[in-house]
Amino acid sequence: MEKNRDYFEKDDPIFLNKDLLQISHLPDGERIIGRDEQLSNLANVLRPATKGNEPNNAFVYGKTGTGKSLCTKYLSRQLIDTAASNDVRVGFAYIDCLQDSTETQVIQSIGQVLNDSSNTEVHFPGSGLPTSEYYNRLWTVLDTLYDVVIIILDELDKLTDVDNVLRLLPAAGEAEKIRHCKLGVIGISNKTRFKQSLGDRAKSALCDREFVFPPYDAEELCAILEARSDAFKDDVLEPEVIPFASALAGQEYGDARQAMDILRFSGEIAQEENVSEVRESHVEKAHHEAEKNQLHELMQQLTVQSHRVLRSLVILDQSTRSDRPVKSTEVYSMYIRVSEQVGGRVLSQRRVRDLLSELEFLEIVEQRRKGAGRGEGNYMENHLLDNSETVLEALNEESDEIVSNIQPAESLENTNQSNLVSKNNDSDS
DNA sequence: AATCCACTGGAAACCTAGGGCC
């Protein structure tokens, strides 16, 4: 590690090892703070695997930045080592369902991660096979190479065929799909209400052991940042910086990721200002930067068309003086104008409705269905959960489409006109 | 409490890209 020191950072007056402030950085055991209870609970679930016995399944939930992924990954690595000393071959597949969002993709990814084609003579093509064939190949790999396998499905709520996956995977042993290998599944989600949408069998497979990761309080956030403060050079951090950053992150969700972002950005801002201490004023600026960064990361998952829909909503939001929510039909007619300006495909109204409810799921937009009264039908209200300026900034960073100055054509009080616009477009298409 | 209608969201049909198999 020492050899890899980046020589370009030699003159850096602020950071010693910035990597410590990356969320992906997996710290040593003593640096996981405030999660002793969760760690030992999870360890109990996995313990049978160290002796080659069947581990339990579990369901983990908690908001973003509460250490869910960190703890499960950390334990899985430890498990592999412990088991290896008992001559038990443990495999561990961490799947982010954000990237692999369908049943086939998930099974294929698990296969690719665990497979060693030189020993199994099995391979996992990116597509072209029926789903059942992916399963069959996976069973072969498991039985050939492993005694126990732990599968971690992160962001489980993003998976479209959750019920199927959770029905087939944990039951593989019972159904005699695999004869030798034992299988444990850990599902991770940040949506509490997600559990209710699961089918009965999936629920019973996973949810009899469930663990909640509560948000960190400001004190714990403080300790977390302290533990990583050697990312900075000595005496760079003014004493009030870490408590202040923790307080800012704590007052929202208790999100450790955000706390670390704030601290890292604080250092970067100090760097840009060419000063050699990080001060409270830097933290304040960094806070805004961190919020934007989180939105920005959310938006990276979205398609170009989703960006356009969101942009349409932002334009409408900014042009209304009050907090008046925006109807889906208004969003659609704005979307059409945005699309006309930037060119490319124009999606149907139905599809745009789906994209809007996707934005709701990601907690970028809030939706509420309303009735307009006798003979007036009903409609969906949309409004942005974050400040529209911040969303726009993040949107502009993410997409290179330039949209200039669209004002809503109809006067804001006269919503009938917007209905007319959408009607015309309906009959066009 | 009954009414009314534009909008909603579920379901099915359709389209395209990508890959396996012979």
Next chain:
DNA sequence: GGCCCTAGGTTTCCAGTGGATT
């Protein structure tokens, strides 16, 4: 190379719905 299959994204279709007004 040609045929066949599937996944994933989109459109088309339509029964159901919300709630102010009658």
